[in-house]
Amino acid sequence: MAKIWLKNIRYVYGGKRRKGAEALKGIDLVFEDGCAGALLGPSGCGKTTLLNLISGLLKPTEGKVFFNDTDVTDLSPEERNIAQLFQFPVVYDSIDVYGNLAFPLRNRKLLENEIKERVIEIAKIIGIEQFLRDNPRKLNAGQRQLLALGRGLVRKDTAIILLDEPMTQLDLHQRWFLRKELKKIQQRLNMTMIYVTHDQYEALSFAEKIVVMKDGNIVQEGTPETLYDYPNTSFVGWFIGTPGMNIYNFSIKDTMLDFNDFKINMPQNMKEILKGRTGMLQLGIRPEYVRYSKEEAKEGFFLTKLISIENMGYFKVLTFKVGDTVIKGKVLREVEINEGQETWVSITEDEVNLRIYENGVLITK
């Protein structure tokens, strides 16, 4: 088990000279020992490149990779003692489940009774001990992915487990199953596990530390709660959440905030923050904090039209429209509301949950 420390990592595809193919632009990052971490970001943000640098499949153009204060930058994947899960379950169909789990140990020339003990121990942890003598094809996709994980766990010296979008080929039930199992195993063994995904839900439910990436940079790192409540950029706010944060550009006209399609009075506690700001200002609010009312109520409400209602299970997503501006709201499914209604909406009612960004960067506390 190990701590991962990435120091000023740059990576350019095709060598140093080619410009424009810079996948990582100076990454500094620490994952503590035993940490359940996630690299989250849209396609092409560099998260898979970063994972390959940790696993050793790629060497950084600049910078160093440390495991537990040991420089592993020039070591190969097998010398780094990592284990990896891929986008589909990599299991060896030509050998049975036992043989799969024993494979890394046999390659390392362990004694057969040591192997047996270890294989049975790990098979119990990943919950497939009743399948030891079966062909892996008998397992379902989630169990096969766990078997692939088992090949990593079976070695006692495995430092880090890397998971590269391991749910890609799984159906919803399998995903739910595997997510639960992975979390359980991570907590039980206290292994450092790094999970790469573009699916915020997977990252938020698995990891205690999430690193959000965009265009080869880290935008924010933190716990799921921090990322959700205090997205430090409007990108993170928009990227995380279902649906993401409502983000609106605005300008200050006297004591009013002008959102182009509507104007509202400046909330009291914002006067201090907004004083003297000259950059591009944005207001962010999570859909669940958007308030609405059937009749003209209080200050800060403006008239919109409710154009659609999406049922998402235990909650509903409401889409309001005023001019060209779309406002997403979120209510419990019990709330009765009809499409097509004229509705009064406020985005400033919950002042503590407002986030203000200047040039995309959070300026509220």
Add this chain to the structure above:
Amino acid sequence: MKNMRVLFLLLPALVIMFLIAVVPLITVFNYSLLDLFAGTFAEPVGWQNYVSTLRDPAFMSSIKKQFLFTFIVILIEIPLGIGLAFTLPKQKTSWSVIALILLGIPLLIPWNVVGIMWRVFTRPDVGLLPVIMSKLGVVYNPAVNGGQAWWTMVAMDVWHWTPLVILLSYAGLNSIPQEFYQAAKIDAASIWSTFRYITLPKLKYVLVIGLLLRVMDSFKMYDETFLLTAGGPGNATELLSIYTAKAARGSNYGFSSAVSLVYLFIVIVLCFILYKTVMSIGEASK
């Protein structure tokens, strides 16, 4: 109702199959039970033709030669084909495309042309090979030396058909996802165990096709051998096809029909056994 419609749609294919395969087969089977000589008389003789086929020492000897030949060429072509496929670059570059085209050339040449090429290549008077061999101090004349005729025939087959195995294995190798090799690397697998537990099982289906094609084709091979050695010297290279053709030339239609059916039976049984064997490889081993 639905089944009737399926039958109706299959009807044209069934009629054609019936005319080109079933009818001739039944006819041949009918002939094989008759004493039929050049159309002059026909008398039912039961299984007599089969008995005399199986009792003919020339027939039994041609079966032995056939099995030996097939065994040798497969033993050479399959490992050689897989090995050469490994040496081809995985990425598609213009060089690998050129290499693939060059490799495919022997496959494009008609069988009788291959036979003629090798005939000319090995002829004692004008051929290149005898000249090279005599420089090396070996008297090479496949028209006289049965052993040399044999190895020439094997070399010709290897030259002609190894590219098929290469192309099949290459396609099979390229269809194995890279992740398997990365995982094997992480598991510290040796080159041999990577091959044994990942590459070979994943190549299995492609290799079955290659193996079946090669077994069937080597059993059917006629033109090349006929042009190269015509079964000679003596009957040293008289494979099953050449024996059968000789039997058919003799106007003894009943007998040659029986020979053909035994020939067909051997090929079908062999392919069936091979298919079953290869499909079970790696199924249950640990």
